[in-house]
Amino acid sequence: MKWEIIHAEMTVAEDGGYVGQVQFKIEGHKQAYEIALQSNKRGKDWAYGLFFKDEAGPEAEIEAVEEELEDNDEFYEALIAAAKDALKQD
Template sequence: MTHTKEDGYVGQVEFQVEGHKFPYEITLYSTKGKEWSYGLHFLEQSGSEEQILEVEDLLEENDEYFDMLVEAAKNSLQN
C-alpha cells in the first residue's frame, strides 16, 4: 500500500477463495483511510463471471472479510 497527499491510500491484496479455480486481486482506495472503495479482478487469468460475482457479493455482505483484506493492505503500507 502507498499513501500520498494527492491520491490518498492505494493498495492491492492477492487472495484465493476456497472452491474457486483462480486467485483474485483487489485494489483498495481511500482518501483518508476510513471509507474504502475497491476494484476486484482475477489475478492471473480470467475465471467465470459467476465466481467473481460471488466474491463481490461476499465483499458487500461480509464486513469482516472485507476488513480483513483492508488490514492486509494496511500492513504493507510503505512510508
C-alpha cells in the same frame, strides 16, 4: 467462504490517501483474485475494484466474491487490514 491472502501492498498517494492491492484465494475457486483499494486522507472511506489475478475465471465465481465483499464486513476489513499491515512493514 474461506479465503487466504497471498500478497498485499499499500502506498500513500500524493493527496495523502492510500492506494493498495491485495491478492487472495477463495477455497474451491479456479482463479486467484486481486482487489485494488483506494481511500481518502483519513483512511475511513474505501473504494475498491475486484479482478481475477492472472487470467479470467468463471463469471459466477467473481460475482460470488463480489457479493461476499458487500455482505461480509469481516472479509472486506481483513483485506484492508492486510494492505495496511503491508504499509507498516515498508
